Amino acid sequence: MPRKAIKSEFSASLNRSYPFLNRSYPFKTFFAWQIGFDYRQWVRFLTETICPGRGFQGRRPSMTQLDSELTPPFEIAEPAEWRAPIIFNSPHSGSVYPQDFLTSSRIDLAALRRSEDSFMDELIGDLSQRGFPVVRVNFPRSYVDVNREPYELDPRMFTGRLPSFANTRSMRVAGGLGTIPRVVGDGHEIYRERLSVDDALARIEALYKPYHRALRRLINKAHQRFGTVIVVDCHSMPSIGVSRDEPRRPDVVIGDRYGTSCAPLIPDLVEETMRTLGYSVGRNKPYAGGFITEHYGNPASGLHTVQLELNRAIYMDERRRERGPKFAQVAADFATLANALAAAPLGDLGPFQAAAE
Numbered sequence: 001m002p003r004k005a006i007k008s009e010f011s012a013s014l015n016r017s018y019p020f021l022n023r024s025y026p027f028k029t030f031f032a033w034q035i036g037f038d039y040r041q042w043v044r045f046l047t048e049t050i051c052p053g054r055g056f057q058g059r060r061p062s063m064t065q066l067d068s069e070l071t072p073p074f075e076i077a078e079p080a081e082w083r084a085p086i087i088f089n090s091p092h093s094g095s096v097y098p099q100d101f102l103t104s105s106r107i108d109l110a111a112l113r114r115s116e117d118s119f120m121d122e123l124i125g126d127l128s129q130r131g132f133p134v135v136r137v138n139f140p141r142s143y144v145d146v147n148r149e150p151y152e153l154d155p156r157m158f159t160g161r162l163p164s165f166a167n168t169r170s171m172r173v174a175g176g177l178g179t180i181p182r183v184v185g186d187g188h189e190i191y192r193e194r195l196s197v198d199d200a201l202a203r204i205e206a207l208y209k210p211y212h213r214a215l216r217r218l219i220n221k222a223h224q225r226f227g228t229v230i231v232v233d234c235h236s237m238p239s240i241g242v243s244r245d246e247p248r249r250p251d252v253v254i255g256d257r258y259g260t261s262c263a264p265l266i267p268d269l270v271e272e273t274m275r276t277l278g279y280s281v282g283r284n285k286p287y288a289g290g291f292i293t294e295h296y297g298n299p300a301s302g303l304h305t306v307q308l309e310l311n312r313a314i315y316m317d318e319r320r321r322e323r324g325p326k327f328a329q330v331a332a333d334f335a336t337l338a339n340a341l342a343a344a345p346l347g348d349l350g351p352f353q354a355a356a357e
Contacts, residue, residue, distance in 0.1 A: 069098045074137045074211045076218060083131025084342035085226035087218060088124045088334075090134075090234045091211075091292060092117040092141045101143050106192045107184065110321075115142045115185040117236040118321055120310070123331045124234055132338050133218060137211060142181050142190060144207045147233075147290040152178035153200060160197035179204065186242065219296060219303065228302035228349040230266060230341060233292050239313035241286065251279040251314050255289035255307035261297030262304035263349050266341070270306060273340040277333050279314075302351035 095116060097109060105112060121136040128134045137146060151166040154173045157180065162168065176183035180200045183189055222229040239249060252274050254267045271281045289297075289307040297305035312318050315330040 070096055070139050070207065073139055073207050074135065074214065076214060077125070077128035077134045077136075078218070079128050079131045079133065081131060082133070082222070082225070085222040085229040085346070086338060086341050087133045087135065087222065087229065087231045088127050088234060088338070089215065089231055089292065090117065090121040090124060090136045091146045092137070092235055093119065093121040094137045094139045094141065094143075096138045097140055098143065104192060104195075105190050107188050107190065111186075111188055112140065112142050112184060112190070113321060114238075115181070116140060117234075118312070119316060119323060119327070120234050120236050122323075123310075123315065123327075124334055126331065127335060127338050130335060130338060131342075133222075135215060135218065139207055142184055144203045145177070145179055145181055146208055146211050147292050148172060148177075148179040149291055150179060150204055150208055150212075153180060154178050154182050157182050157191070157195055158197045158200060159194050162197055163201075179208065185238070215292075215296075223302060226346060227351065228346055229304065230262070230349070231292070231296055231303075231305040232341070233289070233305060233307040235287070235307060235309045236312045236315075237287065237309045239311050239318060246286065249286075249311055250282040251311045253282045253285070253287050253309040255284055255287050255293055255309065256305075257289045257294050257297065258284055261289055261293045261299070262306050263299050265344060265348055266304055266306050269340055269344055270308070270337065273337050274333075277336060279333075299350060302349060304349060 093116060095113070095118070097112065102109060102112075121134075124134055125136070141147070149167055149170070151163065152170050152173050153162055153166045153168060154176065155162055155166075155168050167173065170178070172178055176187070176189075180195070180203065181190060219229055219231065237249065237253065241249065254270050256262050256267045267283065271283070274281050287307065287309045289305070293305045293307045296303060310330070314324075315327050316322060316324045
């Protein structure tokens with residue numbers, strides 16, 4: 001296809017479907033992976049039309065070994081009958097570590113696992129039998145973090161030039177916690193030496209994008225059927241923060257991006273339910289919600305996301321990384337929370353029509 005035709009076709013396609021994207025090409029790049037645009041054509045569009053001579057370096061590595069170790073990379077347990085449009089998601093509980101990743105790491109497996117939201121997928125796993133879809137990621141967040149933008153990448157980590165559309169200046173990248181993290185949760189550097197850009201892009205293509213496409217399809221399915229949807233993004237946090245000045249952490253932190261990712265009814269209901277069950281509850285500090293909460297939450301359209309951070313000391317032995325004596329009770333409390341959310345009046349959750357001026 002001629003260069004002008006590729007450029008015209010892509011721009012026209014985006015502008016017809018997403019008029020708010022009538023901006024620069026790097027901004028549009030962020031959305032290309034979500035709307036099903038052919039990746040190879042998009043790469044060709046970038047390298048030949050927008051930035052000739054600045055494309056990807058070399059040939060993408062084979063993902064055969066990765067595919068065999070991380071099969072499946074994520075799982076969706078969808079009930080035969082949905083009880084309510086509520087999706088429980090565990091993006092950071094993955095514990096399948098590819099051998100190449102372990103070999104390239106300067107820290108051992110125990111240190112790598114400090115970034116895991118260990119057992120969170122198990123705490124919510126039985127909810128699929130109660131009528132609620134459950135999504136779990138099997139690869140570790142220290143390998144690929146799906147709770148980031150698709151291309152939050154630190155150029156200091158890689159040999160070769162990153163694509164021009166990569167976000168290299170976010171606060172998460174600066175902290176070493178981009179899409180391909182540089183450090184684990186306690187600040188220790190992960191890699192012995194720099195990675196190739198092709199390796200990073202291959203991980204994003206093989207793991208990050210399929211997960212988000214599947215999550216988006218599940219959200220759309222619920223939204224089309226019920227007119228609204230709630231995504232409960234489930235995480236766990238260390239009981240003690242990195243800074244000594246940080247106050248004692250509550251049992252649960254609710255993150256709603258300071259009131260922007262969901263209707264107020266949802267965090268209010270979560271807080272009331274958890275307090276009734278005996279948990280101490282905080283809001284938005286130290287965790288207000290990551291990419292998933294921010295990106296998929298659009299309350300005006302009936303799309304609601306809320307992040308839950310559960311204090312690990314409540315349900316596990318953090319040092320030994322073992323389930324604690326209250327594990328079964330905490331799992332039962334999540335079922336109680338799911339029931340409470342299912343009883344919420346869906347009509348109060350949108351979508352809402354804009355008021356006439």
